[in-house]
Amino acid sequence: MKHLAIFASGGGSNARKIIEYFKASPEVRVALVVSNKKYAPVLDMAAEHRIPTLVIDRALFYETEGLLDILAQHRIDFIALAGFLWLIPPYLVGAYQGRMVNIHPALLPKYGGKGMYGHHVHEAVKAAGETETGLTIHYVNPEYDEGAVIFQARCPVGPDDTPETIAAKVLALEHRHYSEVLAGLLTGSQ
Numbered sequence: 001m002k003h004l005a006i007f008a009s010g011g012g013s014n015a016r017k018i019i020e021y022f023k024a025s026p027e028v029r030v031a032l033v034v035s036n037k038k039y040a041p042v043l044d045m046a047a048e049h050r051i052p053t054l055v056i057d058r059a060l061f062y063e064t065e066g067l068l069d070i071l072a073q074h075r076i077d078f079i080a081l082a083g084f085l086w087l088i089p090p091y092l093v094g095a096y097q098g099r100m101v102n103i104h105p106a107l108l109p110k111y112g113g114k115g116m117y118g119h120h121v122h123e124a125v126k127a128a129g130e131t132e133t134g135l136t137i138h139y140v141n142p143e144y145d146e147g148a149v150i151f152q153a154r155c156p157v158g159p160d161d162t163p164e165t166i167a168a169k170v171l172a173l174e175h176r177h178y179s180e181v182l183a184g185l186l187t188g189s190q
């Protein structure tokens with residue numbers, strides 16, 4: 001059984017999809033949900049699914065390596081970032097090299113980097129007059145959104161699209177693909 005941790009800062013709709021996808025899996029268990037926000041809705045959702053949760057603060061995350069012990073206690077093999085907005089420190093990247101991925105709501109390398117998250121991404125896509133956007137799943141390295149790309153999916157952007165409709169299209173794509181890509185990486189099944 002592979003143990004997966006999900007790191008999320010906000011609403012956690014991707015986290016929910018991943019938890020539901022692996023709920024009955026004999027191969028993958030979502031064993032921990034980590035958030036940097038004490039009141040993030042994702043924590044309540046995880047608790048409803050009886051998944052252990054952990055709230056981290058900057059001191060633990062950036063000034064110690066104590067998180068590694070906690071991840072080891074939960075026997076975490078793999079980490080999926082799902083709307084987690086803090087930069088991952090080098091000790092954690094190193095410990096989970098090739099075993100930590102992020103989902104980004106654009107076709108990287110476009111519209112990535114510090115400050116490019118959530119609605120900022122979709123506003124930039126609209127402002128640039130793009131005719132397509134999508135999602136990128138990539139390995140995590142010490143820079144924002146710069147690790148090797150694993151998977152991309154695309155959707156069209158029309159003249160009538162707004163940042164909100166673009167966001168909805170991309171989120172639907174994320175929900176469709178993230179769990180399957182994770183399953184492939186964790187079990188080689190996809």
Ligand code: GAR
Pocket residue numbers: 008010011012013014015082083084085103104105116117118121171174
């Ligand atoms: C998702 O669209 C994800 O791609 C994005 O945050 C959203 C989280 O939604 N991540 C980033 O922008 C990271 N740079 P969710 O909390 O409903 O899963």
